[in-house]
Amino acid sequence: MKMVSAAALALALAGGALATPIDTYEFQNPDNQKRAITLASELRCPQCQNQNLVDSNSPVARDLRLEVYKMVDDGKTDDEIVDFMTTRYGEFVLYKPKFEYKTLVLWGGPVALFLIGLTIVFMFVRRQRGNVTKEVALSEEDQRQLDELLKRNQQK
CATH class of the missing domain: 1.10.8.640 (Cytochrome C biogenesis protein)
Known part of the structure; x- marks a missing residue:
């Protein structure tokens, strides 16, 4: 087993030495x-x-x-x-x-994509916060049912 490992290591090192160009x-x-x-x-x-x-x-x-x-x-x-x-x-x-006119997309593309993503995240978070803080109007029947549930919960 050690012989196989040593041989594999020797081949890997030899291959690495051959991979470097010599001028x-x-x-x-x-x-x-x-x-x-x-x-x-x-x-x-x-x-x-x-x-x-x-x-x-x-x-x-x-x-x-x-x-x-x-x-x-x-x-x-x-x-x-x-x-x-x-x-x-x-x-x-x-x-x-x-940085030229023909490479503008190459240089500006990542920045534009980042700004678009940031805008989408900002809009999503803002919409989620708006949904949480919005008051919900309950009908009289819904309010009565809610009061009953709260009373049952307090009695337990």
Whole structure:
């Protein structure tokens, strides 16, 4: 039993080591390396769709990582690199899309849904409170029956 557990653990660790992409790119200086890795981690892989360029193992992500690394070493600004990627692959590559007219629903949608939900809850609570505080008019017959029930309850 221990042998099976040890073998499973060894395979899991080996699989985790293989999952990390290894790039052999020589940066001109450590600052460029930090900037390039930060920028690549903020861009989404067009093939994987749920991983950034640094975490993805796909060939497309590898090529794009190297492209980002080269552009950083060539002295391009972050905005120039992001513009290049969005021109080539669309706004999808950005984890944080720009606030523009076409992304207004994306940015404003959650806020609008929250406000709509808050309004519905407020109206529901207000209606419930109104029902509780409303006086009920009893007919003479109902009042007589109520008095009888109260008298019986007091006698017990």
